[in-house]
Amino acid sequence: MAQLRTSRALHEQEAARHPVLVFLAAAWPWFFLFLLLVFFETWARLAYGVSFVFNGFNAQSIALFAAAPLLLGLGQTFVIIAGGIDLSVGFVMGLAAVIMARVMQSLAGVDPGLALAAGILVAFLVSLIPGWINGTLVSRLRVPAFIGTLGMYGVARGTGFLAAGGTTVPVNNPWLFEMGNGKLLGVPIPVVITILVVIAMHYVLSQTRFGQHTYAIGGNRAAALRAGINVRRHTLLLYVISAGCAGIAGLLYTARFSAGAAQAGEPLLLDSIAAVVIGGASLFGGSGTIIGTVIGALIIAIIQYGLVFIDVEPFWQFVAVGIVIIVSVLIDQSRERLTGEAKDEG
């Protein structure tokens, strides 16, 4: 007992002695993002005599690059904070992309604006269905999130390919092209849309009762229940939100490439989870922020784009992103040592 006290006191002393460390533990994703930019900037200037950061084309490419995994990561952040996970987002995105393309293809004769609106509406609504099923499985039928959403991973994948007839579904619609490739005040429209979704999600998570309850459920589900929070309905909504974010990513994919593809989001699932984790969320639930996920998605996109930019073999990006994920979890684990906040040992 006495020993326990001493070691705790020691932690506190240490923490008091290293305010810099305490700060870094909380802000390291920002710090890492900064280091990354400095690194690529230095390399670009030394090797090619150009700027990496102050380069409109790079900034735009990175933003476009980050948008899709970030959108998936936004919904994923809610789900992970509440102690769940959504493995189906990649193929829900693909499903939405295909449905949008199919709807617009079948409306080829009508007014292109109308066709676009119909495509958006139908595809978005369809994307909510797998979310609703995920949520029902997890919240009502008590299927572990990992298993339930893994099942949906398969179902959405199969459905997407079936709806697409096994290939990509091209659409020829000028409005659609504009939505994916146009600009608003110099910013690509997909990026503008992503930013709007980020703002909305950030507000909901950090300012509303819904967000507050999301943290409470992840922190202590029984406490949330006993406080009278409708945990089932809330959990259901979280998976619907996650699927909705994936649906928006799917719409933007079809817009950008004027074609829907079932495999549109296949490589993005792990990126989305990585963005959330690098952003400081715990896979055990109870913590995480939208800002963190944005930073996480940017870090991943900059690593991927930057390595190509400096002409490193592209496969190194997997190694680099993998290392960043591991380091971010390690930092999370050692946070107690840095801040004097102790968890159970063992």
Place this chain on the structure above:
Amino acid sequence: MKAEVPLLRCRGIGKRFGGVRALEDVGFDLDRGEVLALAGDNGAGKSTLIKIISGVYHADEGEVLFDGARMEFDNPRAARDAGIETIYQDLALADNLDVGANVFLGREPETRFLGLLPRVDRRRMRAAAHEVLETLEIDIPPSKLTEPVRNLSGGQRQAVAIGRAIFWKARLLIMDEPTAALGVPEQRKVRELVHRLRAQGVAIIFISHNLQDIMAVADRILVLRRGRKVGELPRAEATGDEIVRLMVGG
């Protein structure tokens, strides 16, 4: 007329968990401004009984009448809305949230952002948390008020749970071992609090393993043994020895 019915009446309550009979045919009445102590050994069914009253569990048999009306609390929200606040033995705090967020858990006050969007009123939550802990005279350093409650001591966390229950001005307050994690001065404060609330007409169910506590605060003592009610006696007629005898049987 209304004053004739007891605030709380439990009749024939039974509950099983698989093969375990946690409660069998338990009944009692509780009036406004009355303190009922629940005594019994570990596993006697005390926590199960109060969880039925607070809507965490649904009784397999029997009924709960609150203010004369049969309550079908199948969730804690209904019980809380009816005026039943509970301090659970296994705390029921969200460790990752701060004191204010826990006091207001499930009932967060809102303001409008830009006069339009609903938004949790954190300033008000913080102020109320501070105030509530002040009335409890329990010391939590102000800097800790905005930290996750997992950084608080067991007693401080207990205080937060108590603070939450009294903040909502319950008509029935249920306390499952509220003093278990507290030091001696804090235990005394909780006893004083019970007296104060009783004087205000709040009905209280108080679970404790501490006979001294029980004798100090209870008007009546109900003893459970293996899920059955084995005795119910006014404090004036109770002695520590007798309660223990009832608890362990023989």
